[in-house]
Amino acid sequence: MSCSSVLSVSNLHTYFYTRQGAVKAVNGISFDLKTGRTLAIVGESGSGKTVTALSIFGLIDPPGKIVRGDICLDGCNLLNLSQTELRRIRGKKMTMVFQDPMTSLNPVLTIGTQFIETLSCHASITGAEVKRQAREMLKKIGLPQPEKIMKRYPFQLSGGQRQRVMIAMALAMRPRLLVADEPTTALDVTVQAQILYEMRQLIKDCRAGVLLITHDLGVVAEMADEVAVMYAGSIVEYGNVYDVFDNPLHPYTRALLKSVPRPGVMGEELTTVQGQPPSLINMPGRCAFLPRCEQKTWGCRDGVPLLKEVEPGHAVACHRAAAGKPGKVKLRELA
Ligand SMILES: Nc1ncnc2c1ncn2[C@@H]1O[C@H](COP(=O)(O)OP(=O)(O)OP(=O)(O)O)[C@@H](O)[C@H]1O
Ligand SMILES: [Mg+2]
Known part of the structure; x- marks a missing residue:
């Protein structure tokens, strides 16, 4: 397998300008994600994991701003693209599973409509084929009655079901880059294992790169090749x-x-990380x-x-x- 770079982030700074001052949410990070690899980003709450993902997708809204840096997908710097060009790539070449699936699904459209819109918007396939693919993908990620699920609205699904729908949509596009922000948090362990398996298959089939954001070090050990610890x-x-x-x-x-x-270590005392993270305004030198x-x-x-x-x-x-x-x-x- 060739090890070309899918995503290369260098010296990325994303700040939020608030009345109290600039919140340096992402403060000069660099990493390289290779074809067929999974890079996990771990770190405690507020360390900048989601802001990193949103920066890659061009989804930082004011008062936020990417102040400096480069984000290259297959060698193309995303920061030089217009919103229209970025929209074309987003959802097809790079897809994201958001941390909160309720806010990323449209509450007034059925799952079927949203799935079909997403697929047909980016892929030139017939309506029947879109439906078939949607059903197949929903089944694969552990929703056994896809027909029923497709007729429901997001509020009629449980949190775990919504999260699986989001993952199915992201995987169905067979993207080059998949960014998954806490993809398995709301799921029980058996479903989690199934989803991690599907993500691994995607990497194999499409030779994609996966950026996996998680608190779960067990998931990191299971899924990731490289890990970046953010603080x-x-x-x-x-x-x-x-x-x-x-x-x-x-x-x-x-x-x-x-x-x-x-695993395998008995009687070990577990400790918490003492103290609080610093304010991201006025960072110490x-x-x-x-x-x-x-x-x-x-x-x-x-x-x-x-x-x-x-x-x-x-x-x-x-x-x-x-x-x-x-x-x-x-x-x-x-x-
Ligand atoms: N719109 C905003 N305005 C001001 N500050 C923001 C905004 N969005 C995020 N931040 C700040 O940026 C920092 C990083 O947030 P981020 O959401 O990336 O954390 P995270 O590592 O994903 O945490 P979690 O594990 O809780 O999801 C936080 O201190 C947060 O308060
Ligand atoms: Mg987050």
């Missing part, structure tokens, strides 16, 4: 899932991993994780750490980890 609008660790899970370098990644049970970091040293005050590759393909934004040696001077309080 306060920045990527603080990036690498192959095995490298990051087996040898987490950033104290935040370590804390995240310690907060979930690991040093490591944003510093006040919560249990391994901070004096050197950690020396400016914002940049994401640096410390092992092949494994990068971290931490002064200490990048220096490769544990600091000797422990600080009681730096914040």
Whole structure:
């Protein structure tokens, strides 16, 4: 399989201009998603995962703005396209499963109408073929009576059913890039497994790239090839899932991993990440994780750490980890 790039994001900054000041929701992130790969973005609430996805789709509305950066899909910079050109790509070449399916489905149209409109708008196929594909896809993602589902309105479905409808629509387009924001949060584990299986099939069949946003580290381990850990609008660790899970370098990644049970490890004490994330307005000119970091040293005050590759393909934004040696001077309080 060739490893060409599907999506390349570089130095992306997306801010929201509020009365209190600029909220730096995405603050200079870069990553590369290759053909046939799944990149997971993880991080706590408010770290900028959804804003990253919305930026890629050109869906940042005022007071939000992409201030800087490039977003290239198959080598074409999406930030140079007009809204009409972007609309043509959105929903066909790149599709998204939103975090909240209720707000992304039209409440006054039946599921069947919305499915058919989406499919026929982007693909030149007959009405009968569209219906057949819609039924097939709904069945595949675990909705056994697709005829019934197609006649219903979004409010007549459960949250999990709506989420599956959204996923079916996104997969039916056989996109080059699928962005899935918490796609399995409202689903029970068996349905979740079925959907993850379908997503994997899509990657295989279409050689697509998947950007998977999730809180669920189990889903990351199951689905992703690479993982980007976001904290306060920045990527603080990036690498192959095995490298990051087996040898987490950033104290935040370590804390995240310690907060979930690991398969096969009995009696391990689970801990929460102490403290609160910083305000995204007036970001400190040093490591944003510093006040919560249990391994901070004096050197950690020396400016914002940049994401640096410390092992092949494994990068971290931490002064200490990048220096490769544990600091000797422990600080009681730096914040
Ligand atoms: N329209 C807006 N105006 C002002 N700030 C916003 C707006 N939309 C998002 N933000 C801010 O941007 C930051 C990142 O939000 P985002 O929705 O990307 O978080 P997230 O990582 O997806 O969190 P979650 O896991 O809860 O979905 C948050 O601090 C949020 O308050
Ligand atoms: Mg979100």
